[in-house]
Amino acid sequence: MAPHNLPLDHTLEPEAQAFVADNFESALEVLSDLVAIPGIAWPAFDPQQLEISAKTVAALFEELDFFDWVKVTRSNKPNGEAGSPAVLARRSAKNGKPHVLLYAHHDVQPPGEESLWETPPFTATRVGDRLFGRGASDDKSGIVTHLYAIKTLQQLSSDPDLGVTLFIEGEEEAGSESFDSFLEDNLEELQADLIIVADSGNWTEDTAALTTSLRGVVSQTFTIKTLDHAVHSGMFGGPLPDATTVMIKLLATLVDDQGNVAVAGLHSVPVADLPYDLETFRKQAGLLGGVSPLGSKSLLQHTWGEPAVTVIGLDTPAVATSSNTAQPQVTARVSLRIAPGEDPTYALGRLREHLEKNVLFGAKIEFGHAEQGPGYLAREGWASEAAHEIFSRVWPKPSVNFGIGGSIPFIATFAERFPEAQILVTGVEEPDSRAHSPNESQHLPTLQRAMVSEALLLLHGNRLGK
Structure with a gap:
């Protein structure tokens, strides 16, 4: 049964603003402590750091004395291996009040090439109105937002009746392999x-947004083979179809020549028309002067509503260790973003067909590991209406709906498993957060506004009945 909506009570806003402001420095200390834990759910990294990360997060929420219970738990991946540790907590609703699920993740991306960082990746460093560090924005600020939203709820409603579940995942950056079994x-x-992700x-530092569309994702690893062993590039070069040349051609x-994805059969969807120009794109993406963007449609249409293909890995000899040798085989990994609503299984099939059709000179192609995740299209409801009203009062400018070119496949899983729930995809990032990149940072005014906004949403939910 959906909650009976009520008008927002704006009298709570000054108190929420004041409480968050008074406690913001302590929130940054918590965030800094979390950034210092390199919890990375990739096989090449120390899994004990994920254990430390999960236990640290669990302790933060246990200290609230708010939940009925808090635990660190795991579920199995499809191959039977245990997934990464997640934090799960629950406080039951009372007196017919609704129940809210708060989601974030405590694992982070690897730091990448550390020489590209201007500050140490796992030491939170404050520079002006930003806090730099891996995970400072994606998504340890999400955890801190939930923590201080609940603290504000406790402060302004001494014994809230609102039900709250907390789910802090531990492997989102590694593909959420155990997510389905965790839900089960x-x-x-x-x-x-209501689910708040x-x-x-x-949209900007001054404009909050609800993410209402996400592209799906397909990735495919494949190998091109042309020889049964490596040979001298001078002795045989000319007629020899070495694997690297064939791979590059493929x-x-x-x-196509305009940069549109040339894989046949893929679809697109129209997207919101928001003000966005080439100079803004150039600045946000770091596009060098004289380099043109790809595609024949608008920038936002290409970013949110069209398929996009990126070569994200290529195994060939490094330049520093290369020799005059023709390679017998080369492996690549391609990421294909697909429009919201596109079936990822269908898209993976079209990608494979394209590769098989276009490989030249009779070269052999072998498909390896593949991944796929669905996109997401939101539906409007009482929660999104309340969120936009709150955002537009807390942020300097009115909030917007927008799309994201990236993929968060588990949101579609939430929508499938909990079809009656409202889902709000929110967050603390903004165009210069540089999540996944060197010099990731959190814009601190945005974080503070996110805390206030989520607190007001929880306070509003505490007034609703079902």
Whole structure:
């Protein structure tokens, strides 16, 4: 049963603003402590750091004395291996009040090439109105937003009746392999009327946003083979179709001369028309002078509503260790973003067909590991209406709906498993957060506004009945 909506009570705003402001420095200390933990869910990294990260997060929420219980738990991946540790907590609703599920993740991306960082990646460093560090924005600020929203709820409503479940995942950056089984294992505890996913971004530093569309994703690893062993590039060069040349020719067919994706059969969807120009794109993306963007449609249409293909890995000899040798085989990994609503299984099939059709000179192609995740299209409701009203009062400018070119496949899973729940995809990032990149940072005024906004949403939910 959906909650009965009520007008927002704006009398709580000054108190919420004041409480968050008074406690913001302590929130930054918590965020800094979390940034210092390199919890990375990739096989090449120390899994003990994920354990430390999960236990640290669990302790933060246990200290609230708010939840009925808090635990660190795991579920299995499809191959039977245990997934990364997640934090799960629940406080039951009372007196017919609705139930809210708060989601974030405590794992982070690897730091990448550390020489590209201007500050140490796992030491939170404050520079002006930004806090730099891996995970400072994606998504440890999401955790801190939930923590201080609940603290504000406690401060302004001494014994709230609102039900709250907390789910802090531990492997989102590694593909959420155990996510489906985690939902199955904890389905009753995760049931909610409203799901708030704090893992997205905002339109600008001054304009909050709800993410209402996400592209799906397909990735495919494949190998091109032309020889049974490496040979001298001078002795045989000319007639010899070395694997690197064949691979380069094949990868080039993935886009046409304008940069549009050339994989046949893929679809697109129209997107919101927001003000966005080439200079803004150039600045945000770091596009060098004289380099043109790809595609024949508008920038936002290409970013949110069209397929996009990127070569994200290529195994060939490094330049520093290369020799005059023709390679017998080369492996590449291609990421294909697909329009919201596109079936990822269908898209993966079209990608494979394209690669098989366009490989030249009779070269052999072998497909390896593939990944796929669905996109997301939001539906409007009482929660999105309340969120926009709150955002537009807390941020300097009115909030907007927007799309994201990236993919968060588990949101579609939430929508499928909990079809009656409202889902708000919010977040603390903004265009210069540089999540996943060197010099990731959190814009601190945005974080403070996100805390206030989520607190007001929880306070509003505490007034609703079902």
